[in-house]
Amino acid sequence: MFADGKTEEFRAGIVPLGGNAEIPADTGYSAADGRNFSLNERIVMNIIHTVDQTHIRSINQRVILERIYCDEPISRAELARELCISKSAMTENVSSLLDIGIIREVGAGVAMSTGGRKPIMLKFNKNYQYIIAIELNFEDPIFVLGNLRGETLNKITVAISNDSGYEERLELVVNAANRLLSTAELSTKDLAIIAISCPGVFDPESRNYYAESHFANWKMGDLSRQLEELFETQVLVVNDVNAAAVGEFNSGAGRDAKNLVYISGGQGFGAGVIINGELYLGSTNRAGEISNSIPAGPLGLVNGKFGNLGYSVNIRALKEYICAKAPQKTKDAFAALGKNPDSIGFKDILWVWRGGDKFLRQRVEEMSVIIGAAISNIISLLNCDLVILGGDYVAFQSQMLPTINRVVRESAFAPVNVVSASLETNAGICGLFALSRDIIFDKVCNYERT
Known part of the structure; x- marks a missing residue:
């Protein structure tokens, strides 16, 4: 401890939150052993304190702004009480946000039951940018x-x-x-x-x-x-x-979940992972690239080589399967649309599938089992709250979801519901x-x- 009662931690620049780190202008600031702080030491201590206070202010303003965004209109007193921030600090932080223009004052609220002035309410400026x-x-x-x-x-x-x-x-x-x-x-x-x-x-x-x-x-x-x-x-x-x-986590089917996996099936096949309310990207932004995982069943090995989940169940694979194996009745259904299997698009496939074509129904069922096995593995690995099926394959949900959920119930260590995306093309x-x-x-x- 120094002669004035300050600790070694203070000298090292570790200042308690809310502490006073002002350093005297003279050089007579000395330790018990007679050591004086050099000018450089005092500058460093001032910088550390400034950085600490600036960081705290940034954190406070970020929390205040988020709360106003979620709970507007709200008063300074309510914010101070809910966020456990002093009234003086709240006034300072709110003033900064008002000066920036991202929040604004919108008039008086309701006075306390004990009387007093009506509080000035704060509201988020949605048209700030x-x-x-x-x-x-x-x-x-x-x-x-x-x-x-x-x-x-x-x-x-x-x-x-x-x-x-x-x-x-x-x-x-x-x-x-x-x-x-x-x-x-x-x-x-x-x-x-x-x-x-x-x-x-x-x-x-x-x-x-x-x-x-x-x-x-x-x-x-x-x-x-x-x-x-x-x-x-x-x-x-x-x-x-x-x-x-x-999108689904914030505004759609995943609003009540904390940990979820969003599966997108269609032109590609991938996953988006939300853990503890945050998007998980992995070490190199490649988390969720499940297209490269090995599919279940006979597609796991093709000619002695490991298969690829995406190439097994995406739209391109579905079209190739139709071209190679569609019976005449299915070809006739596409011909009625003015198409042949080589020229069909996903909308054509949906039209014929919705018409009850047995060949397409069987293929979608097989794809559902493969996708269900992949989802079951993901659930067992991540122990998530919810899985959402999105992308183009939401169109198949009436057939896919019952089969996928059956596979999950039978296979996952701790099964959870697999539901359809609710935002459709607006999720992204x-x-x-x-x-x-x-x-x-x-x-x-x-x-x-x-």
């Missing part, structure tokens, strides 16, 4: 302009042919984004972030993008960089299944808005996640 969310995983990409509440101001789709080159794709995206802004009479200064969901894996540090060959024309690294330059804003790139998982957009809002809140409050 705006978000453009882009989903590229559909045949016709979806573009949505929304506010910080995720309310849609405008929504458009843009047709892009599969053989379009990157420059054409970039031009279409830029034109669509500009159109969204102009119709809402907004400029790039009003735009907080552009959020994009797409298949594959994107590394935000290197901007390297790993995806199926048919999606390579998007060149996501170049696209994100050029959009940042053109619109002078941050660009967030998220795996499409992860975005949908966050909802997820992009939720992820973007967190980034904006962190930036406003200078909050750094660890």
Whole structure:
């Protein structure tokens, strides 16, 4: 302990929360053994204290902003009481958020039963900034302009042919984004972030993008960089299944779950994992890439080699199976639509399946068993609360879900329900808005996640 009663921990820069770390201007600040603090030591201690206080302030503002967002309108006194923050600290933090403009005062509330002045209520400013969310995983990409509440101001789709080159794709995206802004009479200064969901894996540090060959024309690294330059804003790139998982967790079928897995079946086959309320990405952003897992049953080994779950049950595999093995009756059903097995799309398959075609019904049943086995393994591994089936295969839910749940009940160590996604094609957009809002809140409050 030092001569003035301060401890060694204080000298090392470890200051209790709320402690006073002011250092005298003179050099007479000495330890019991006569050592004086050097100027450099005092500077370091001041810096550490400033960093500590700045970090605490950022945490407080982030928590306050989140609570106002969730529970508006709310008074300063209610916030202070619920968050256990002193009234003076609450006043300071709220003033900062008011100055920024992300919250606002909206008039007087109800006075306490004991009397006194009516409190001034605080409300979240949903139009503080705006978000453009882009989903590229559909045949016709979806573009949505929304506010910080995720309310849609405008929504458009843009047709892009599969053989379009990157420059054409970039031009279409830029034109669509500009159109969204102009119709809402907004400029790039009003735009907080552009959020994009797409298949594959994107590394935000290197901007390297790993995806199926048919999606390579998007060149996501170049696209994100050029959009940042053109619109002078941050660009967030998220795996499409992860975005949908966050959407269902926040606004859809997973609202009451803490740990869930979202399974997307269709053009690809992947999973989004939510653990303790947070999206789990893994060490290199590749968590949930279950397409590369080994399928159950005879598809596990093909010609002596391990199979691939995605290639066994995705839409491409289904179409190939139809082309190779469809009986004449099934071919006739497609012919009635003006198609042959080589030219069918997923909508054609759905039409014939809904008509009760026995061949397709049998194949969907076989796929359901394979998917059910994969989900059972995931449940046993993660011990989650819920599994949500989404993507294109939601269209098969009336047949798939009973079979998948039967397999799960029979096989999983601790079975949970497998349910259908409730947001349909809006899941990814909802997820992009939720992820973007967190980034904006962190930036406003200078909050750094660890």
